[in-house]
Amino acid sequence: MAVEETKLDEDGTVVRLAPEHKLIIGLVEPGSRVMDLGCGEGDLLKALKVLKNIRGEGIELSEECIQACVAKGLFNIHHGDLDEGLADYADKSVDYVVLTNTIQVLHRPLFLIKEMARVGKKCIISFPNFGHWSIRLQLLLNGRMPKSPRLPYEWYDTPNIHLATIADFRDFCPVAGLRILKEIRLRTTGEGQCKVVHLLPNLFADAAIFLVEERSRGS
Amino acid sequence: MRAVRWNSRTNRTGASARDESPGVEHPVSRITGSLMKPERGSVGIAETKYFAFAEPPNEMVLECGRKFGPIALAYETYGELSDTRDNVILVVHALSGDAHAAGHNSPDDEKPGWWDVMIGPGKGMDTDKYFVVCSNIIGGCKGSTGPSSINPGTGRPYGLTFPVVTIKDMVNAQKALLSHLGVDRLLCVIGGSMGGMQVLQWVVSYPEMVRLVIPIATTSRLSAQAIAFDEVGRQAIMSDPDWMGGDYYGKTIPHRGLSIARMIGHITYMSDKSMHAKFGRKLQDKAEYGYDFVTDFEVESYLRYRGDSFVKRFDANSYLYITKAMDYFDLPQAHGSLKQAFAEVHAKFLVVSFSSDWLFPSYQSKEIVSALRYNNIDVIYTEIQSDYGHDAFLVESEQLGSLISNFLEHGRGRI
Numbered sequence: 001m002a003v004e005e006t007k008l009d010e011d012g013t014v015v016r017l018a019p020e021h022k023l024i025i026g027l028v029e030p031g032s033r034v035m036d037l038g039c040g041e042g043d044l045l046k047a048l049k050v051l052k053n054i055r056g057e058g059i060e061l062s063e064e065c066i067q068a069c070v071a072k073g074l075f076n077i078h079h080g081d082l083d084e085g086l087a088d089y090a091d092k093s094v095d096y097v098v099l100t101n102t103i104q105v106l107h108r109p110l111f112l113i114k115e116m117a118r119v120g121k122k123c124i125i126s127f128p129n130f131g132h133w134s135i136r137l138q139l140l141l142n143g144r145m146p147k148s149p150r151l152p153y154e155w156y157d158t159p160n161i162h163l164a165t166i167a168d169f170r171d172f173c174p175v176a177g178l179r180i181l182k183e184i185r186l187r188t189t190g191e192g193q194c195k196v197v198h199l200l201p202n203l204f205a206d207a208a209i210f211l212v213e214e215r216s217r218g219s
Numbered sequence: 220m221r222a223v224r225w226n227s228r229t230n231r232t233g234a235s236a237r238d239e240s241p242g243v244e245h246p247v248s249r250i251t252g253s254l255m256k257p258e259r260g261s262v263g264i265a266e267t268k269y270f271a272f273a274e275p276p277n278e279m280v281l282e283c284g285r286k287f288g289p290i291a292l293a294y295e296t297y298g299e300l301s302d303t304r305d306n307v308i309l310v311v312h313a314l315s316g317d318a319h320a321a322g323h324n325s326p327d328d329e330k331p332g333w334w335d336v337m338i339g340p341g342k343g344m345d346t347d348k349y350f351v352v353c354s355n356i357i358g359g360c361k362g363s364t365g366p367s368s369i370n371p372g373t374g375r376p377y378g379l380t381f382p383v384v385t386i387k388d389m390v391n392a393q394k395a396l397l398s399h400l401g402v403d404r405l406l407c408v409i410g411g412s413m414g415g416m417q418v419l420q421w422v423v424s425y426p427e428m429v430r431l432v433i434p435i436a437t438t439s440r441l442s443a444q445a446i447a448f449d450e451v452g453r454q455a456i457m458s459d460p461d462w463m464g465g466d467y468y469g470k471t472i473p474h475r476g477l478s479i480a481r482m483i484g485h486i487t488y489m490s491d492k493s494m495h496a497k498f499g500r501k502l503q504d505k506a507e508y509g510y511d512f513v514t515d516f517e518v519e520s521y522l523r524y525r526g527d528s529f530v531k532r533f534d535a536n537s538y539l540y541i542t543k544a545m546d547y548f549d550l551p552q553a554h555g556s557l558k559q560a561f562a563e564v565h566a567k568f569l570v571v572s573f574s575s576d577w578l579f580p581s582y583q584s585k586e587i588v589s590a591l592r593y594n595n596i597d598v599i600y601t602e603i604q605s606d607y608g609h610d611a612f613l614v615e616s617e618q619l620g621s622l623i624s625n626f627l628e629h630g631r632g633r634i
């Protein structure tokens with residue numbers, strides 16, 4: 001996936017931000033408490049910390065990524081497997097739970113997203129849109145499993161086992177007990193930038209970011 | 220790091236006898252380059268020093284209620300104390316460790332201290348930046364007051380008249396040592412296994428003193444399984460006729476009992492996989508079974524060698540006292556819950572466990588992390604993938620070294 005190098009003011013640290021990270025940062029209120037699930041090398045958390053003064057924490061499965069987070073000076077990183085859920089975390093104990101570009105690799109996406117909605121007051125979920133026209137076209141014309149810059153793997157060794165379209169995710173939200181607060185559909189351009197898509201997003205957006213919250217009982 | 224050999228073709232009294240080092244080759248580094256400094260050196264010649272305190276009538280009050288003194292504590296220091304005294308790292312050791320953590324005690328000393336891979340210029344604890352203090356423990360036999368020390372009241376070794384000491388007593392004695400050194404703030408306290416218990420006790424007892432905390436391969440309380448292994452070790456010692464109710468000093472020492480206790484200990488420090496990789500079913504100095512009860516397998520030879528060499532450097536009564544201190548350690552019980560234990564703590568934590576450690580399993584580290592998080596305490600937790608079992612904390616020095624150096628570096632600049 002294309003990435004953009006962003007220089008952060010505080011200590012001159014340069015972090016790599018995925019195109020949609022800037023949009024995600026825009027959704028977060030300054031000074032809030034954010035949990036990034038599958039935080040990787042901590043780029044988003046570091047950026048949120050510097051730009052939005054958040055209290056951040058990350059859960060990450062890879063030991064090497066945790067090493068990188070520690071090297072960045074992040075102080076709340078926990079080694080854990082998202083497929084095991086968030087049992088250690090209390091209800092509504094953080095302001096935002098963030099899941100970027102990860103839902104498709106989970107074994108039990110419904111389970112984790114319910115967990116996210118339990119722990120977080122709000123959740124930010126981004127994922128690649130499997131309904132993008134180029135993906136549809138590849139399957140239609142070539143008759144082969146589609147690949148894209150966001151989904152570059154062969155069918156036989158892909159970690160992506162739960163792919164969804166934007167329309168699928170909208171249908172999924174009530175099933176998971178979620179209310180959609182905001183929906184950003186985006187198209188990645190060549191330079192690692194991204195643009196917001198308004199027209200026929202399920203066809204023209206290659207990724208989407210949803211801001212959701214748990215539906216309170218009775219609503 | 221040097222491979223430690225044990226078989227009959229190796230000099231058994233030389234470099235091979237460093238028991239605190241597990242007998243495994245250093246794994247190939249998985250983390251390289253930028254995270255670690257390239258130049259790494261030795262702290263050079265280190266001198267073990269002794270601090271005497273708690274002279275009557277100012278004895279230390281122990282957790283059991285007894286007043287006890289005088290007490291001597293062995294320690295070593297590496298690096299320079301900064302003018303503002305803000306660069307102190309306290310290293311605390313495991314069951315069989317000692318104050319000699321790094322460097323060599325003399326130029327012809329063959330083996331370096333037990334954590335030499337982690338302490339020195341450019342290493343995980345960089346002695347060009349930090350003033351590292353390694354303290355021995357009360358109850359031990361490595362220069363500090365323990366059951367083998369002479370009771371000044373009687374002129375004879377204490378033996379079992381020595382009071383039962385706890386992890387908290389060990390920490391309180393170390394606190395007295397730091398006061399003596401003019402240190403009233405710790406940048407970091409770090410240790411593995413029983414050292415990790417002392418680390419946790421340190422930050423709970425003296426939360427205002429400690430800024431960074433690194434408990435490694437440890438627990439807030441031993442499992443029943445771990446207590447069971449400790450008890451088998453103690454029973455091995457106490458059932459040795461030479462133990463004589465602990466009054467064996469100047470006579471025959473309970474060699475067999477202590478040796479068996481150490482053999483059991485060693486099994487618990489390794490993993491099925493590491494034992495398989497190291498020994499498999501290889502035979503020792505023979506091609507066929509002997510059909511007798513002389514050593515057949517390499518693993519037997521190894522354990523016997525480990526047991527025998529341990530007896531030369533460790534006191535059987537100290538083994539009883541120290542394992543008892545570990546068994547008694549129970550932070551949740553002492554504070555109502557582990558969450559409450561950390562209620563006054565403001566330090567930042569780096570908690571590390573190892574995937575194949577079944578003596579101090581990862582779930583015990585996760586309990587610590589969960590309780591810290593409940594108290595809004597900053598905590599980094601990682602489980603390092605390793606096949607070396609509990610021993611991994613002394614072996615996986617590359618991964619651990621870069622975590623520690625980065626944590627110290629970033630943690631130092633804050634607050």
